[in-house]
Amino acid sequence: MASKYAFENLFRxxxxxxxxxxxxxxxxxCILHHQTLAxxxxMGVMIAMPCFLLALIRSYQGIQIWLFKKRLLLLKSFAMSTKEVPVSKQHLYLGKGFTWLPIHRQRLHLLSMLENQSYIQRNFLYRFVQKRAKDYPKGICAKLTTLRFLPFRPMPEIGGKAWLHGVGSDKEHNIYVNQSNRNSHECTFGMTRVGKTRYLSIKVNQDIRNGDAVLIIDPKGDLEVMQDIYCATKACGRLDDLIITHFGFPDISAKYNPLASFSNVSEVASRVVSAIAGSGEGQAFKDFAWQYVNIVASCLNELGEVINYKTIAFYIKRPEILLITYVDKIFPNIEAGYLSDIQEIIDENNSRVDKDGNPVAPLSRSIAIKRYLTKYIEEHATTGTQKQLMDSIIVPLYNAATLDKTYYDKITASIGPVLDKINQTQAESIFSFENSFGLPEIKLEDIIKRKQIVYIGLDSLTNKDMAESVGQAIIADLVSLCGRIYSEAGSKTTSLCLHCDEFSNIVRDEFVNLLNKAGGAGIKVSAYTQTINDLGAAFGNNQDKAKMLMGNFGxxxxxxxxxxxxxxxxxNCLETIQTRTSVPSTMANDKPDGKNGDLFTTYNTDTILQTGNxxxxxxxxxSLPKGQAFVMTNGGELYKIRIPLPKNDGTAPQTFETVLSEVNLCFA
Ligand SMILES: Nc1ncnc2c1ncn2[C@@H]1O[C@H](COP(=O)(O)OP(=O)(O)OP(=O)(O)O)[C@@H](O)[C@H]1O
Ligand SMILES: [Mg+2]
Incomplete structure (x- = not known):
């Protein structure tokens, strides 16, 4: 049975x-009746000893084959409580499994043959009992299926082909990946309801209990994940580091303004417009939107005002008000005669009369300011102080405020709905706030510095557009943070484990940027999604971009x-190997002359054929069962794993409201 032979066949x-x-x-x-053998x-004992040794070796080999066949169909439940999940600073535990080798392909190949089909079917008795138990739920067979010591219990409801793991489960052991490899990021694919989020929980559990800074972005906002996080945090005494925000529960959620931190104010515009689909003509409108959001954000920044989705939405629709607020605040400090000049313009206008001698309509202050600015800009543009103008936000702001209103509305139309979708949801108070009323406030920089554990539930099932827009802004915020960490001294000591469930909801160009920069900044990204096509769709049906993105996952x-x-x-990334098939052939030739008494000859041969697979x-x-996966890591190491089902220790509150209240309200 050992693989040193040209052909290993355990299916026999x-x-x-x-x-x-x-x-x-x-x-x-030989021992008991040695006299009979003379x-x-x-002598009897001496002859018996090698026989017993041979019996021992052959029994071991035979039992291995018997166990191997038995394990092919074995589907064992595998669950771990919060504290049972192994924790290590060097390794990340993935589950139980084995290194996937060519021999496993070979075994699957043999299993696919007609003569071996019986090995992948449960025996007749088992099938009979199961069928009767279904047909007569109160019958004796149904009772037999509940008895632990009988082999009729139903298999765990995880579906798939058990033998995909069975072909190697004789070598099953704990599987780990090096924590140092995680800087090259991980991506997990899986169709719906096969265990992506439970896999996330197992990894997050270890990151939390390892004392790391952890950020979990969960577009759906899953209660079980939240409870698992709560239990893991409690198990290692880090409840004080835990902050949760869930967009479905704004009143008890932590506050988070994704536009608040930046190294350059232009980042704000990029974050806001990242949610606009931009290709073809749309790209031009996206660029216009960026330009005007940037003007608004720059002004708010210079004015020292809060930059959030609400203030941006307010001023992008009313550039005139922003112009006047800005000029009134800044100009008295830079132009000594500003206030008197405005008054002079108003007085001069109001003192005029029309051709009938009636006083002209009084001039509004906003028009006076615009006239003042027209003159101001002209003067600076022609008197050699253009540089001063170029560096100032005043010219673009003035241009925006004096643009024909219908035209302005048209070119900024793409941004309005995006901002409305964010501002007109109940979650708006999470991003746009002036007072947090004692609720914790999330700042990405603090997560790293204070080693916090932050969970952001985007509640995409209720409001997909808002979840996507804000999710992308969070990623952009992280990219900016990476840039800052990268350029700061001592950045090598920073570390953050970022887990993004259903990341196709928030993946855009910024995410690619994040993957490029994050590793160097100590951020380990673990992303989970259903299909590669979802990623392509997120890039405007650009599958090439999705494939390019995959190049960033180690x-x-x-x-x-x-x-x-x-x-x-x-x-497509995996090697091709040679699988072997044994082809028996038998031939017989008649010898009619019957020379030398030979009437016929026969040949029996076994030919071994090799094919590339x-x-x-x-x-x-x-065909994988739920909670099972193939993992490729570290430049080609291949594993087949069974992931434990996280079974939290039950210390977490039972509803969203109670988890959020317990975690966040202790800050109040
Ligand atoms: N490791 C596991 N072992 C056994 N069953 C599992 C395992 N992981 C998940 N399951 C089963 O699959 C169900 C769905 O798991 P999970 O929520 O993680 O799926 P998902 O892939 O995240 O689904 P969705 O795409 O809907 O978010 C679980 O409730 C559980 O019954
Ligand atoms: Mg999920």
Whole structure:
């Protein structure tokens, strides 16, 4: 049975056991009835010893084959409580499994043959009992399926082909990846309901109990994840470091303004407009929107006003008001005669009369300011002080405020709906706030500095557009933070574990940027999604961009997928190996002349054929049981794993409201 032979076949009767019985029996006869064999007692023992040794070796080999066949169909439940998940600073625990080698492909290849189909079917009795138990739920068979000591209990409801793991489970052990490899980021694919989020929980559990800074972005906002996080945080006494925001529960959620931190104010505009789909003509409107949001954000920044979605939305629609507020605040300090000049313009106008001698309509202050600015800009543009103008925001702001209103509205139309979708949701108070009323405030920089654990639930099932827009802004905020960390001294000591569930909801160009910069800034990204096509759709149906994105992930985990393109992203990276098939052939030739008494001759041969196969085929990924995955890491190491189902220790509150209140209101 060892693989040193040209052909290993475990799908056969374990004849080794027969040899073991014969050897054992003969050994026993040699000792017990040595006289019958004309042996002395000592001789009997001496002959019996090698027979017993042979019996032992053959029994071991036979039992291995028997166990191997039994394990093929074994589907064991595998769960771990919060504290049972192993924790290590050097390694990240993924689950139980084995290194996937060519021999496993070979075994699957043999299993696919007609003569071996019986090994992947449960025995007749089991099937009969299960069928009767379903047909008669109160019958005796139904009772038999509940008895622990009988082999009729139903298999765990995880579906898939158990033998994908069974072909290697004889070598099953704990599987880890090096924590240092995580800087090259990980991506997990899996169709819906196969265990992506539970896998996230297992990893987050370890990051939390390891004492790391952790940020979890969960577009759906899953209660179980929140509870798992709560339990892990409590288990290691870090509840004070935990902050949760869930967009479905703004009154008890932590506050987070994704526009508040930046190194350059122009980043604000990029974050706000990142949610506008931009290709073709749309790109031009996106650029216009960027330009005007940038003007508004720059002014608010110079004025020392809060920059949030609400203030941006207010002023982008009313550039005139911003112009007047800005000029009134800044100009008295830079132009000594500003206030008197404005008054002079108003007085001069109001003192004029029309051709009938009636006083002209009084001049509004805003028009007076515009006239003042027209003159101011002209003067500076022609008197050699253009540089002063160029550096100032005043010219673009003036241009925006004096643009024809209909035209201005048209070119900024793309940004309005995006901002409305954010501002007109109940979650608006999470991003646009002046007073946090004692609720904690999330600042990405603090997460790293104070080693906080932050969970952001975007509640995308209720408001997809808002979740996507804000999710992208969070990523952009992180990119900016990476840039700052990168350029700061001592950045090597920073560390943040970022987990993004359903990341196709928030992936855009900024995410690619994040993956590029994050590793160097000590941020380890773990992203989870369903299909590669979802990523392509997020890039405006640009599948090439999605494939390019995949180039940034050093570790890829594949749970069950049902999409060919997604499966191919994995299988295409794998080697081709040679699988062997034994082809028996028998021939007989008649010899009619019957010379030398030979009437016929026969030949029996076994030919071994080799064919090239992918070490993992697409179909294998389609048939994985729930909670099982193939993992490729560290430049080609390949594992087949069973992920434990996180079974939190039950110390977490039972509803969203109670978890959020307990975590956040202790700050109030
Ligand atoms: N490791 C596991 N072992 C056994 N069952 C599992 C495992 N992981 C997940 N499951 C089963 O699958 C269900 C769905 O898991 P999970 O929520 O993680 O899926 P998902 O891939 O995140 O789904 P969705 O795309 O809907 O978010 C769980 O409730 C559980 O019953
Ligand atoms: Mg999920």
């Amino acid at each position: 009767t374990p004849w080794e056991l027969l040899i073991a019985i014969i050897a054992f029996s003969f050994g026993s006869i 042996l002395s007692a000592n 570790t890829i985990s594949m749970l069950r997928v049902s999409n060919e393109d997604t499966a191919k992203t994995f299988t 992918a070490i993992i085929e697409i179909n294998d990924l389609f």
